[in-house]
Amino acid sequence: MSDRLRLVVLATLIAAGCNGRDYVDDPLLPDVDPARLAQPPVLEPESESAVPPVQLETAVDEASKRDYSAQVYPERATVTLADVRQWSLENNLDVRVQQFNPTLGVTALDAEIAKFEAVLKANYTYNDNSLAENLEAGNPAANNSGALGIDFPLATGGVLNVGSLFNQADSPLLDEPWEAGFQLDLSMPLLRGFGLRANTASIVIAKMESQQVDARTLLETIRILANAEKSYWQLYAARRVMEVRERQHALAEEQLARARRRVDQGEVAPIELLRAQSGIGRTIEQLIVADNQLRLRARALKRFMNAPQFPVDGPTMLDPATPSDPLGLDLDPAKLTRMAIANRMELLDLELQLAIDAERVALARNEALPLFTMDYQYQVLGDDSGLAAAYGNLGDADPFIASVNASIPLGNEARRARLSQAITRRLQRLATKESRVQTITQEVHDAVDNVRGAWRRVVAARLESRFAERTLLAEQRQFDVGLRTSVEVLDANARVADAQSREVEAAAQYETSLVDLAFATGTVLGEAQVTMPGPMPVPNPDRTFDWER
Secondary structure, three states: OOHHHHHHHHHHHHHHOOOHHHHOOOOOOOOOOHHHHHOOOOOOHHHHOOOOOOOHHHHHHHHHOOOOOOOOOOEEEEEOHHHHHHHHHHHOHHHHHHOHHHHHHHHHHHHHHHHHOOEEEEEEEEEEOOHHHHHHHOOOOEEEEEEEEEEEEOOOOOEEEEEEEEEEEEOOOOOOOEEEEEEEEEEEEOOOOOOHHHHHHHHHHHHHHHHHHHHHHHHHHHHHHHHHHHHHHHHHHHHHHHHHHHHHHHHHHHHHHHHHHHHHOOOOOOHHHHHHHHHHHHHHHHHHHHHHHHHHHHHHHHHHHOOOOOOOOOOEEEEEOOOOOOOOOOOOHHHHHHHHHHHOHHHHHHHHHHHHHHHHHHHHHHHOOOEEEEEEEEEEEEEEOOHHHHHHOOOOEOOEEEEEEEEOOOOOHHHHHHHHHHHHHHHHHHHHHHHHHHHHHHHHHHHHHHHHHHHHHHHHHHHHHHHHHHHHHHHHHHHHOOOOOHHHHHHHHHHHHHHHHHHHHHHHHHHHHHHHHHHHOOOOOOOOOOOOOOOOOOOOOOOOOHHHO
């Protein structure tokens, strides 16, 4: 056995002995404990408590011995609606995720444009055969050949190659073993794959897909901005409801003092103290609910803003500074619907997709054609005893080769089916567009009705608040003259607080309905004055990132 054969056999055995399991434990991969994937962890709230758990009856006894203390926030900060918009666009993590999408679209387009880049090609071949066999056959014992050329892809579908080649045959029978020269190769499709549209369709599609990405990114950014504004108005409502409940509690304490004074004067029975104290207990429960709602909504707004000075887990309580200003509006749903159809990014996305489908139908028609190709090769060669001398003798030979090839599917059913599929998909998209227009029309009309309904609700809630306040004053005067008990006064106080809470919520709902109306029409509110963030920069592909190491 020759040394060469032994080397080949050894390499084959080594390759066959490789085991895929040897590569499972890659040191670059994260080491995950199998037990972590086998069973979920357990949370025991009692063990996580910073103080020993308190029984319910013990807590009730302690609460009855002390007065209620109002909630105190260690830090407070004022934010306006403009601040919320600015910080949400600059810092929101979801917006930051969306900023990568246009960059991905640009890089995809660049990759398609690069399909027409020239390609440098080179090859070298050394062939060493058996001396006895080659002499018997009249062939050289050894052969060196090489070529260097550049491929130029053509927009019409062909490929043009221009290059140089050489060939050296090591044979005592040849006086001029070196052959060198230049050659030109042209390969051109004549039916399938021919034409500017067929070969630039991928670039056109990539450009429209990039525009689709931009439209979707803008849509998601508008959606995030709208949600941030709605979160602000939810915080506004929670803050004002908290103030209403604090006033309700203060009035309940005043009623307790009023009842205690009248009991001390012997004007009413001592049961009035119990009635007044019961009313305070009810207001405390409502204060606790309002405070919890305020904290939740402040934390939700912090997440949207993602401002460094207001972390989600920070103690700062946000105070909304932009007040609600409801106005009676006469909106034209038909006009707003036309605006929505012109502005909604979903429809623009669909229009671009229809254009992409049209390109794919044209491409499928081209793919259904028979394959005819024309190949042409022309060479200018020279022969001599050396490589340089061979190049100096260019013109000794100038052969050319021309050929035509054909490939015609018998039946062509596969490509015809793909063409039918492309046409059907475009027809389906047209039906989708009609459905989308109908949905947008419904959304705009619903948004207009919500604005109108919210306005009527604001007016009704304001009237209810006025009547409830007058009733409370009357009940307090009746109590002072002994015609009413603390129960009736506290009930009137509760009705005032409930009416004022509904008024606040109606005002916030009105502002939220305006945000929904703007989103339904594909716009942002006029006073927003926002600047949409730009795309992320394209990363340098030559750079090695930390996560690759």
